[in-house]
Amino acid sequence: MCNNIKTDRHTQTGFTLIEVLVVLIIVGMTSGVLFQALERAYQLQQRFGMELFNMQHVQMATDWYRQTVQGLHPDYPNGQHIFHGDDREFSGLTNNPLSDEYGAPTPFIWKLRDKPQDGITELVYIEEEREAIVLVLRGNQTRFIYFDEKQVSSDSWPPPLGLSTQLPKQIQLMVKDSIAPLNVVASPMGTSKRPARPQDFIGGPQ
Secondary structure (H helix, E strand, C coil): CCCCCCCCCCCCCCCCHHHHHHHHHHHHHHHHHHHHHHHHHHHHHHHHHHHHHHHHHHHHHHHHHHHHHHCEECCCCCCCCCCEECCCEEEEEECCCCCCCCCCCEEEEEEEEEECCCCEEEEEEEECCEEEEEEEEECCCEEEEEECCCCCEECCECCCCCCCCCCCCEEEEEECCCCCCEEEEECCCCCCCCCCCHHHHHCCCC
8 A cells, every 4th residue: 555645845935145145245335336426416516506606606796896887976076086996996986885875976995905925806895984805806917997988998097198088988807817717897877977066057166
């Protein structure tokens, strides 16, 4: 008599130790590469974030510069604030000051202050003895240039020779920077004629 013995084979499913180790090694390598990529991306974000901030700051500073130049206002011939400028600074009256006196002729000064030891030049705005460093420029080859109605340039205003109006036609801020050169040109938007005085109408002393 034959006994038919039926044997059940239970197969175990799962990962072997070697397979688990291989998976852990692959995950570790992938994580390392991923973290390096994320760190690099974070560094780039920080770098471009700072560059974007600097670009926005430069744009804001040049807008302030244009604002004051566009609002230039002539003074009386014997006034204390007749426009005058050289390659390092200019001063006069503006209807667009950076203070709360917006709309009223206000005395102001734009000045370039060199700091050779630091290799920079500061663009400084002065109003009523209050001073503000508006922009820090790299290098020491920065200057103001003045243009008359014929687009003839000069390092000073009024020019040394020839007749000219009290206000220049344009004022250029030129920054010779090998990395980021900057040229900002602004034009007075108002009249260049001197304002009328009461004696101009009633014939009083000039």
